[in-house]
Amino acid sequence: MSVSKKIVLVGHYGVGKSSLIRRFVQNIFSDSYQVTIGVHILKKIVPYKGEEITLVLWDIEGKENINQSRASYLLGTSGFIFVIDPTRDSTYQNLKEELIFLEKNYPKIPVIKLVNKSDLIDVEEFKKVLAIQNLEIDFFSSAKTGDNVEHVFMQLVSKMLGA
Amino acid sequence: MIENIREKLITHKNQVVLLNREGQVVASDNHLFTLLIGSDIADINPFFETIAALVIEENQHIPFNCVIIPDANNKPKYYDIELHTGGTDENPFLIIYDFTEHYEYIQGISQEKNELAISNHFEAAKNRQLVAEKAFKNKFLANISHDLRTPLGAILGFVDLLEKTGLNYEQQEMIQTIRQTTLHAKGLIDDLLDISKIEAGALKIENKTFDFIDLMTHLEKIYVPKMATKHLAYKMEIDASIPNYLIGDKVRILQILINFLDNAYKFTHKGSITLRIKAGTVADKKMLLLVEVIDTGIGFPGNKAGNKKEIPIDSFTKFHTTEIEGHGLGLSIVKKILDLMQGDMHIDSEEGRGTTILVRIPVAIDDKVNTKKQIAVANTYQNVKMSKSYKLLIADDNEINQLLLTKILVKHGGFYIDAADNGRDVLEKVTLKDYDLILMDIEMPEMDGIEATIAIRKHPLASTRNTPIIGLSAHVLDSTITTTFNDAGMSGYVPKPYTREQLFEEMYRVLKIELLPK
Ligand SMILES: Nc1nc2c(ncn2[C@@H]2O[C@H](COP(=O)(O)OP(=O)(O)O)[C@@H](O)[C@H]2O)c(=O)[nH]1
Ligand SMILES: [Mg+2]
Numbered sequence: 081m082s083v084s085k086k087i088v089l090v091g092h093y094g095v096g097k098s099s100l101i102r103r104f105v106q107n108i109f110s111d112s113y114q115v116t117i118g119v120h121i122l123k124k125i126v127p128y129k130g131e132e133i134t135l136v137l138w139d140i141e142g143k144e145n146i147n148q149s150r151a152s153y154l155l156g157t158s159g160f161i162f163v164i165d166p167t168r169d170s171t172y173q174n175l176k177e178e179l180i181f182l183e184k185n186y187p188k189i190p191v192i193k194l195v196n197k198s199d200l201i202d203v204e205e206f207k208k209v210l211a212i213q214n215l216e217i218d219f220f221s222s223a224k225t226g227d228n229v230e231h232v233f234m235q236l237v238s239k240m241l242g243a
Numbered sequence: 244m245i246e247n248i249r250e251k252l253i254t255h256k257n258q259v260v261l262l263n264r265e266g267q268v269v270a271s272d273n274h275l276f277t278l279l280i281g282s283d284i285a286d287i288n289p290f291f292e293t294i295a296a297l298v299i300e301e302n303q304h305i306p307f308n309c310v311i312i313p314d315a316n317n318k319p320k321y322y323d324i325e326l327h328t329g330g331t332d333e334n335p336f337l338i339i340y341d342f343t344e345h346y347e348y349i350q351g352i353s354q355e356k357n358e359l360a361i362s363n364h365f366e367a368a369k370n371r372q373l374v375a376e377k378a379f380k381n382k383f384l385a386n387i388s389h390d391l392r393t394p395l396g397a398i399l400g401f402v403d404l405l406e407k408t409g410l411n412y413e414q415q416e417m418i419q420t421i422r423q424t425t426l427h428a429k430g431l432i433d434d435l436l437d438i439s440k441i442e443a444g445a446l447k448i449e450n451k452t453f454d455f456i457d458l459m460t461h462l463e464k465i466y467v468p469k470m471a472t473k474h475l476a477y478k479m480e481i482d483a484s485i486p487n488y489l490i491g492d493k494v495r496i497l498q499i500l501i502n503f504l505d506n507a508y509k510f511t512h513k514g515s516i517t518l519r520i521k522a523g524t525v526a527d528k529k530m531l532l533l534v535e536v537i538d539t540g541i542g543f544p545g546n547k548a549g550n551k552k553e554i555p556i557d558s559f560t561k562f563h564t565t566e567i568e569g570h571g572l573g574l575s576i577v578k579k580i581l582d583l584m585q586g587d588m589h590i591d592s593e594e595g596r597g598t599t600i601l602v603r604i605p606v607a608i609d610d611k612v613n614t615k616k617q618i619a620v621a622n623t624y625q626n627v628k629m630s631k632s633y634k635l636l637i638a639d640d641n642e643i644n645q646l647l648l649t650k651i652l653v654k655h656g657g658f659y660i661d662a663a664d665n666g667r668d669v670l671e672k673v674t675l676k677d678y679d680l681i682l683m684d685i686e687m688p689e690m691d692g693i694e695a696t697i698a699i700r701k702h703p704l705a706s707t708r709n710t711p712i713i714g715l716s717a718h719v720l721d722s723t724i725t726t727t728f729n730d731a732g733m734s735g736y737v738p739k740p741y742t743r744e745q746l747f748e749e750m751y752r753v754l755k756i757e758l759l760p761k
Binding site for chain 2: 116122136155
């Protein structure tokens with residue numbers, strides 16, 4: 081049996097969690113917004129160092145706070161992707177607190193901090209905005225153009241597998 | 244019956260699946276999903292991939308609410324799934340409940356809620372941006388208006404100085420144009436400053452004691468000569484019961500009155516303009532000033548004569564902005580100021596007959612200092628005592644010169660002015676009316692100033708014969724001509740080009756107007 085890893089995408093509603101997973105798994109994108117309630121799970125098998133890894137991707141209902149999410153959804157998670165929307169500052173205003181929450185409740189589980197919808201912004205300008213607020217981000221992606229999506233997931237894989 | 248209902252609506256809405264600790268199906272009632280014994284539960288959906296890892300720990304009860312598992316047609320179905328990991332010798336089991344209907348309903352609500360929240364967010368952001376832009380614009384406007392006022396003030400100051408340097412007619416005329424244009428620009432800039440203050444909410448209404456009579460005197464000084472330039476009768480009917488000292492914003496009240504009077508002036512070409520101010524009822528030291536500005540001007544188009552009715556302020560402002568020269572800011576500023584003062588205004592108008600503006604301005608009475616004072620006679624030359632208004636006849640064939648002279652006289656105040664084009668015209672006019680003084684140009688067609696003077700001095704009526712005459716001539720420095728003037732019977736002369744001071748000095752001398760000690 082191949083290695084199976086659970087990845088949960090967290091962040092506010094509407095930041096593009098479902099879109100990122102759909103882009104990664106099915107390589108499709110839709111501009112229309114379908115609110116996710118509950119949890120929707122997709123999987124994708126990826127090659128990693130000559131092995132096949134099964135990624136079980138949990139697309140959960142976006143909440144304004146992670147601790148509002150149903151605890152069972154986060155059970156057995158191997159990696160988180162925290163997604164923010166650069167066009168809505170409310171999606172990253174509590175980023176620090178959220179990361180502390182994850183760190184405390186899921187110690188040692190890798191978290192990737194991702195700015196999605198990079199197609200809508202001037203990335204360099206937004207980096208300045210983040211710098212002013214003293215926020216550190218790992219990657220920029222666009223589920224719409226597909227830019228960096230695959231790379232982000234693969235970076236998480238290598239973090240999870242401790243490369 | 245009950246069994247039937249249970250069978251259809253409850254039993255078949257859930258499924259129990261017995262597993263082994265590897266996550267393989269041991270038994271299942273297959274109410275929802277068809278599972279083969281020994282198959283991997285994760286085959287239904289990747290959700291179950293994690294189950295295998297969770298069943299390792301015994302005696303756990305883990306609920307997963309609202310798990311989406313698409314059906315064969317890829318339509319989302321919503322399930323609540325309970326995992327019971329069981330004790331040492333027991334099998335773990337799952338209970339799966341189909342709550343699709345319930346969650347579809349919830350999904351609809353969430354969809355609406357989130358879309359609304361997101362669009363509100365962008366609306367709010369847009370608003371914040373608009374507010375910031377507006378604040379920036381207002382600040383910019385305020386700064387630029389303020390900065391523009393300083394150089395304009397300097398221009399006006401130098402115009403005043405320049406005017407006192409002994410200018411000829413033409414130069415006087417030009418300097419007037421410069422002053423008018425600069426004042427116009429200053430007015431526009433003041434309005435802009437007001438607008439930016441109003442928009443920024445920074446316009447504050449003062450509440451200070453002011454001298455109401457002074458205010459009226461000031462208006463009289465401005466409008467008596469101004470209205471005379473268009474031959475309009477200007478009447479001020481001020482209720483004597485209005486106390487001398489009021490509490491309010493004097494500058495803004497003046498601004499309101501000036502706006503309406505200027506409007507009336509602009510739209511009235513013959514007839515009269517009346518400023519009437521009455522005291523409203525007094526209660527608790529508060530009073531309304533009931534102001535009416537009544538003109539006999541062009542009125543508001545569309546309001547047919549005989550059908551005087553109220554005009555909405557907005558249409559009036561719009562009409563003024565589009566139909567008549569001007570930027571129309573004045574009226575909207577006045578409206579805003581009145582709002583801030585909690586006053587109001589109404590406009591009654593009739594096409595071709597005129598407009599009446601009714602304004603109510605709340606003020607308070609300062610009775611600590613109320614002593615009655617008379618409205619002083621308007622007089623821009625404060626250093627002379629004009630015991631009455633003088634009737635003047637000006638004779639000049641050049642229309643521009645006539646106009647210039649009229650302007651200077653009107654500005655001075657205290658003169659009624661008639662004009663004649665030549666000597667013969669002068670002779671006709673003096674037989675119809677007695678004048679206090681004739682200002683006579685010498686070079687005129689048909690009959691010149693000398694001939695006319697000689698004729699007047701021979702007039703049978705003493706009152707006509709003795710009318711003082713001042714000759715105005717470019718040749719007056721020539722001593723032979725001076726003699727001619729004297730011989731003809733002139734009472735005085737002013738050389739052309741003359742300054743205002745030279746003219747009035749001679750007029751005061753001839754009219755025996757007393758100079759007041761400074
Ligand atoms: N322009 C742009 N729009 C995106 C991107 N990702 C998602 N969206 C849009 O954002 C909205 C919310 O996306 P969704 O994936 O449902 O967000 P979720 O609530 O986090 O799952 C949808 O209208 C998407 O089309 C992106 O990278 N660029
Ligand atoms: Mg979603």
